[in-house]
Amino acid sequence: xxASTLLFAxxxxxxxxxxxxxxxxxxxxxxxxxxxxLTAAKRGLKVLVIDAASCFGGSxxxxxxxxxxxxxxxxxSAGVQDSLAEAAEYLAxxxxxxxxxxxxxxxxxxxxxxxxxxxxxxxLEFRRMAGYSDYxxxxxxxxxxxxxxxxxxxxxxxxxxELSRLEPPYIPSxxxxxxxxxxxxxxxxxxxxxxxxxxxxxxxxxxxxxxxxRQRPLTMGQALAAGLRKGLIDADVPVWxxxxxxxxxxxxxxxxxxxxxxxxGVDMLIKAKHGVIIATGGFExxxxxxxxxxxxxxxxxxxxxxxxxxGGGILxxxxxxxxxxxxxxxxxxxxxxxxxxxxxxxxxxxxxxxSILVNARGERFVNESAPYHDVVNAxxxxxxxxxxxxxxxxxxxxxxxxxxxxxVLPGLPLPQAWFEQKAVYKASTLEDLAAQIEVxxxxxxxxxxxxxxxxxxxxxADYKRGDSAYDRYYADPGIKPNPSLGALSKAPFYxxxxxxxxxxxxxxxxxxxxSLVLRPNGREILxxxxxGNASDAVMGRSYAGNGxxxxxxxxxxxxxxxxxxxxLPH
Numbered sequence: 001x002x003a004s005t006l007l008f009a010x011x012x013x014x015x016x017x018x019x020x021x022x023x024x025x026x027x028x029x030x031x032x033x034x035x036x037x038l039t040a041a042k043r044g045l046k047v048l049v050i051d052a053a054s055c056f057g058g059s060x061x062x063x064x065x066x067x068x069x070x071x072x073x074x075x076x077s078a079g080v081q082d083s084l085a086e087a088a089e090y091l092a093x094x095x096x097x098x099x100x101x102x103x104x105x106x107x108x109x110x111x112x113x114x115x116x117x118x119x120x121x122x123x124l125e126f127r128r129m130a131g132y133s134d135y136x137x138x139x140x141x142x143x144x145x146x147x148x149x150x151x152x153x154x155x156x157x158x159x160x161x162e163l164s165r166l167e168p169p170y171i172p173s174x175x176x177x178x179x180x181x182x183x184x185x186x187x188x189x190x191x192x193x194x195x196x197x198x199x200x201x202x203x204x205x206x207x208x209x210x211x212x213x214r215q216r217p218l219t220m221g222q223a224l225a226a227g228l229r230k231g232l233i234d235a236d237v238p239v240w241x242x243x244x245x246x247x248x249x250x251x252x253x254x255x256x257x258x259x260x261x262x263x264x265g266v267d268m269l270i271k272a273k274h275g276v277i278i279a280t281g282g283f284e285x286x287x288x289x290x291x292x293x294x295x296x297x298x299x300x301x302x303x304x305x306x307x308x309x310x311g312g313g314i315l316x317x318x319x320x321x322x323x324x325x326x327x328x329x330x331x332x333x334x335x336x337x338x339x340x341x342x343x344x345x346x347x348x349x350x351x352x353x354x355s356i357l358v359n360a361r362g363e364r365f366v367n368e369s370a371p372y373h374d375v376v377n378a379x380x381x382x383x384x385x386x387x388x389x390x391x392x393x394x395x396x397x398x399x400x401x402x403x404x405x406x407x408v409l410p411g412l413p414l415p416q417a418w419f420e421q422k423a424v425y426k427a428s429t430l431e432d433l434a435a436q437i438e439v440x441x442x443x444x445x446x447x448x449x450x451x452x453x454x455x456x457x458x459x460x461a462d463y464k465r466g467d468s469a470y471d472r473y474y475a476d477p478g479i480k481p482n483p484s485l486g487a488l489s490k491a492p493f494y495x496x497x498x499x500x501x502x503x504x505x506x507x508x509x510x511x512x513x514x515s516l517v518l519r520p521n522g523r524e525i526l527x528x529x530x531x532g533n534a535s536d537a538v539m540g541r542s543y544a545g546n547g548x549x550x551x552x553x554x555x556x557x558x559x560x561x562x563x564x565x566x567x568l569p570h
Contacts, residue, residue: 020047021271024564025259026557027245027313028279030058032532032551034279035114035229036557041235042121043565048270050230050243050261051280053167054500055309057225058281059504059533062165064181065220066547067554068130068145070109073119076112076124082147090134091544094120098326098540106513108557114558115149122231125152125223129182130137133470136547144469145403148546150181151547153206155288158230162470165241166229169222170304170345178206178217179548185474188348191410192478194400224550237538240401240528245312248276248320248337248528256320256527275527275564279518279557282505283311283531284330293327293507295380297388298500302343305504305533313534317509320528323520326507332376334391335501338423343501344406346393348371351474353486354399356451357498360390362444363436364451367463369471370482373543374485376500392437394448396458396488402476414494426496433493450487458482503549506537515560518554529560 023045027147034056040047051058087108091251118124132146142304155162173179179187182204189196210217218226221225232239239462241476249258249269258271283289284305290298318324334350334357335343348356352368359365359382366378368375384390401411408414418424430448434441454460458481465471466484475483509517517528519536532553539548 009288010230012247018266021048021273022162023272024277024561025050025270026274026277027051028058028281028402028532028534029053029056029239030279030281030532030553031060031224031228031554032557033277034225034232034281035118035554036234036279036531037237038121038228038231038534039117039561040564041232041237043561044119045274047237047567048268049237049239050245050259051239051241052244052312053306054242055165055167056229056239056241057167057221059304059309059369060308060550061200061225062170062222062304063221063439063503063550064184065150065224066132066148066181066220066550067115067126067150068148068545068547069115069552069555070143071544072110072115072147072149073522074115074128074149075147080128082143083225088141090139090143091147093141094136094542094543095538095540099536099538100151100513103511103538106559107552110278110559111551111555113127114555117558118231122227123154124227124231125157126150127152127180129546132182132546133473135470135543143379146545149370150220151227153178154218154223154227156218156226159226161215161379162229162233163226166222169201169220169304171407172285173219176207176488178210178219181204181220184241185348187350188474189476190404192476209547245280245316250320256525258476261560263371263442272527274345274568275529276561277515277557278313278317278509278530278534279308279311279532279553280313280534282330282508283314284309284502286310288455294330295328297384297386297490299388301341302337302388302499302501303504304343304501307535310503311315312529314508317517317525317528317530320332320525321463322517322525322528323510324508325510326541327505329507329541330505331536331543333372333501333503334379334498336393336419336423336452336496337499338406338418339421339458343499344497345372345415345501345503348403348474349405350375350393351471351484351568352399352403353455353476353479353484354402354487354488355393355395356447358392358394358439358444358447361446362437362439364462367438367460367465367471369465369474370467376502379498379500384500389497391498392439393496393498394444394488394491395494397491397492398420398486399488402496428491428494433495435558437495452489455482455485455487458485504533505566506533506539508534508536510536510558515556517561524549531560
């Protein structure tokens, strides 16, 4: 009895370890898990959140924080014309048959409700990402002006000591500024755009205002994770960090009724009377799983996902007999391996004029401005070396003089460490550059010459770059006639190594429209739910718009918690 007393006192529980019980246990403290936990708590359920990491927030806290929810209340308030029917039509065109139509409908219908719920039951506020186009705006129901929203500034002081346990961002904002995700496009153009200069000034002004108020301003994924965590604090939902999910527990009828975990070196069973929600993220840092399911070359060094994302929840469900889907896919994005385990995910860099992507033959093979997952799929079709090499982003000095690259200001030299890592090469001629990156010189020169002709006419006859509204989002409006096309003509020339990076994997436990996990025969595993990257993505093999990871993750966490509550007596 003494050992049990010490144990539950240590964990802040109100009963011995072998009697710990909750209505719902949520595994994972990212946006999916915390949204699910908050929803369940507000429905009157006793909830526990566990996470193997020592920090909360997971990949959400590392992200840009964009949330793709069509017809959401933020956009409605701004007068944006949209409808559930248009949204459903667009998602069906994007995802096709790679996700069930009833699951798509559940997402479209519940997404706006989820956003409204957070506005009412958490300190989170949101802002519209005006102009951030859907990724395929020309498809039926697509929106050239976009649908994505992001968190407003959140004062980290609201978390008190818990702020120290927030997962750090992927790339910290530079000192002296407070930046929204929607600012990034314009900050890349700060040297050549008056509006970019105004956005930079606003970022400085936000910082000054926060400093005067003695706030600790958080934006993007940091704000989203912190706001959700504060919602859980206010709802008295405990979050146990450094608590590893070992396995799922089932009762005599085969219903999932708890989790087996390891915490502080102690193994214990935590009962979940009404259900377990798996929101543990993907398996991007599990090399064995990636090799089992995904095409080669693949690795764990090119992903931006949180390092604890090793598929623990997926494996637990698999052992129980759950079906898996989309395990071969990921939220792909072309990335530059600037340092071991530190890839840089390219958004604007490949869309800005004066840049092209070439393969090992020195030839273009894709619309460089296309949605990032499409670019990586095209890279794999080209064939890549075992180290992921075989694709290069080629630019010139005009490009470097005009645009930000990662956090290097226009005109400034790139860090020597990038060259030493062989992530970047530089040469006074295209021929010399081709020799350095082992690409045939004549085809590379011909490719650049052809592309320069397209820049002059404004028409990319090969890949239609600049035709889509999405292509033009990260472009340079100061370049005419096509803001996406600019010549490569001023020496020196640069080559950035591009590898098949990702934001995380997008396959996992197969779920239905209620977020219940399914067996291969289509039957539900009672008591077991999944959301986020631990489940199969409602986007199927595509990507509707900015925030297509977080929007569905939060929505299906919301759906799972409500489904549990709806099954109970009033």
